[in-house]
Amino acid sequence: MFARRTAWDLTPTELAERVACRRAEGRLVVDGVDTNPGRCGILRPGEILREGLDRLARDPRALRYEPDPRGDLDVREALAGLYADTGRSLGADRSILTAGTSEAYAHLFRLLADPGDRIHLPSPGYGLFAHLAELEGLEVASYPLREPGPGRGARWRLDLDALAADLDERSRVIVTIDPHNPTGSFVDPADLASLASIAEERGLALITDEVFTDYATEGHARPGPSELGDAGPLRFVLSGASKVLGLPQIKVAWIGVEGPPALRNDALARLEFVADAFLSVSPLAASLMPFLLAHRDEIQTEIRARLSANRAALAGRVAAWEGVELLPAEAGWHAILRVRRPAPAAPDRPRSLDEEAFVLALLDRTGVLVHPGGLYDLEPRDRSGRPCKHLVLSLLIEPDRLSRVADGLEPLLAETSAGLDAPSLRASDEPSV
Numbered sequence: 031m032f033a034r035r036t037a038w039d040l041t042p043t044e045l046a047e048r049v050a051c052r053r054a055e056g057r058l059v060v061d062g063v064d065t066n067p068g069r070c071g072i073l074r075p076g077e078i079l080r081e082g083l084d085r086l087a088r089d090p091r092a093l094r095y096e097p098d099p100r101g102d103l104d105v106r107e108a109l110a111g112l113y114a115d116t117g118r119s120l121g122a123d124r125s126i127l128t129a130g131t132s133e134a135y136a137h138l139f140r141l142l143a144d145p146g147d148r149i150h151l152p153s154p155g156y157g158l159f160a161h162l163a164e165l166e167g168l169e170v171a172s173y174p175l176r177e178p179g180p181g182r183g184a185r186w187r188l189d190l191d192a193l194a195a196d197l198d199e200r201s202r203v204i205v206t207i208d209p210h211n212p213t214g215s216f217v218d219p220a221d222l223a224s225l226a227s228i229a230e231e232r233g234l235a236l237i238t239d240e241v242f243t244d245y246a247t248e249g250h251a252r253p254g255p256s257e258l259g260d261a262g263p264l265r266f267v268l269s270g271a272s273k274v275l276g277l278p279q280i281k282v283a284w285i286g287v288e289g290p291p292a293l294r295n296d297a298l299a300r301l302e303f304v305a306d307a308f309l310s311v312s313p314l315a316a317s318l319m320p321f322l323l324a325h326r327d328e329i330q331t332e333i334r335a336r337l338s339a340n341r342a343a344l345a346g347r348v349a350a351w352e353g354v355e356l357l358p359a360e361a362g363w364h365a366i367l368r369v370r371r372p373a374p375a376a377p378d379r380p381r382s383l384d385e386e387a388f389v390l391a392l393l394d395r396t397g398v399l400v401h402p403g404g405l406y407d408l409e410p411r412d413r414s415g416r417p418c419k420h421l422v423l424s425l426l427i428e429p430d431r432l433s434r435v436a437d438g439l440e441p442l443l444a445e446t447s448a449g450l451d452a453p454s455l456r457a458s459d460e461p462s463v
């Protein structure tokens with residue numbers, strides 16, 4: 031009856047099931063992975079949105095429906111202005127609006143690849159993109175990101191040799207997330223230049239997801255724009271209101287097209303056709319965008335302040351935890367904790383909990399929810415290849431919530447570092463936070 035591409039295992043993960051169970055029983059869940067600004071006490075996006083909606087209610091244009099398949103021209107012009115401010119030439123005639131960044135990926139996969147073709151995604155990474163590709167019948171291949179060595183900064187590098195070795199005649203698209211989620215690394219300009227050469231040589235397109243680009247961590251800056259201009263391979267830049275304005279509910283995102291004019295124009299015409307088949311961007315939502323974008327700086331200032339205060343507070347807590355490291359990051363909304371495994375003192379000593387078991391124990395014992403690194407394909411090894419676990423946290427949550435997350439983590443991490451966590455795993459302990 032159903033297409034093979036929808037033959038997923040829909041069984042919820044144990045973690046998802048236990049969270050749902052706790053919530054259904056009315057028990058405490060301290061959500062340490064929440065990145066929904068509206069739920070994290072980020073106020074400016076909502077205030078600006080309310081103002082925008084008040085204006086929209088009085089605007090007679092809101093009652094008309096004259097859709098443009100590429101999306102409202104006023105919005106594309108506003109975006110062109112923002113890109114021009116950062117030295118990027120992405121004019122209004124070079125962008126297409128979509129209903130969210132996920133839809134932008136779907137449109138691009140349809141534009142660039144046929145079922146059975148391959149797309150190349152970075153690993154570690156956020157699992158959503160593989161699902162989106164599989165929904166279009168594409169085969170997903172991963173290429174590795176390599177962590178910097180000790181003292182070599184925060185920037186993970188693309189393993190371009192591994193990528194190049196894996197490309198074949200079915201390869202169509204290479205995706206980069208810049209800055210990456212969850213590592214928080216910008217793509218190194220040297221990697222980008224090599225990637226562009228590889229893509230151009232092999233006739234592949236590049237997709238760069240820049241949703242977190244405005245959120246550089248204090249002391250870091252995003253590298254300058256690529257100098258490729260009209261040269262290089264066909265390139266697509268993605269971003270959206272969900273992160274740029276902290277307003278996921280607006281469901282407006284965009285694709286900017288860069289590269290050689292002939293390819294670019296062909297791509298835009300075809301994308302317009304795809305977008306016209308759906309006309310999925312609500313003109314009401316789109317018409318709010320120029321006003322919202324004009325207040326982008328205020329919104330981002332609030333979000334950046336939250337991220338920076340939380341990163342500093344978390345770093346302060348982690349400094350006192352033996353065997354735990356907060357991985358440095360150049361940007362983004364997430365933090366990665368690395369927990370070293372204690373050396374086994376005796377052969378019969380129980381093995382330290384793996385990430386999954388740790389995260390389940392944390393939830394059961396304290397109500398605190400964090401993600402295991404495995405959810406993002408973070409290898410359970412450190413830079414030197416020693417086994418460790420990774421925990422991923424949101425830096426957007428309220429400071430008070432972050433401190434409750436840290437309070438929950440502290441005793442369990444102390445047990446881990448003393449090599450005691452496995453025997454003391456008790457599902458029955460009541461919340462202590």
Ligand SMILES: Cc1ncc(COP(=O)(O)O)c(C=O)c1O
Pocket residue numbers: 130131132133156207211239241269270271272273278283
């Ligand atoms: C790197 C990245 N791109 C895109 C998205 C999805 O964005 P949107 O809400 O616009 O679909 C996410 C979601 O968190 C993300 O992490």
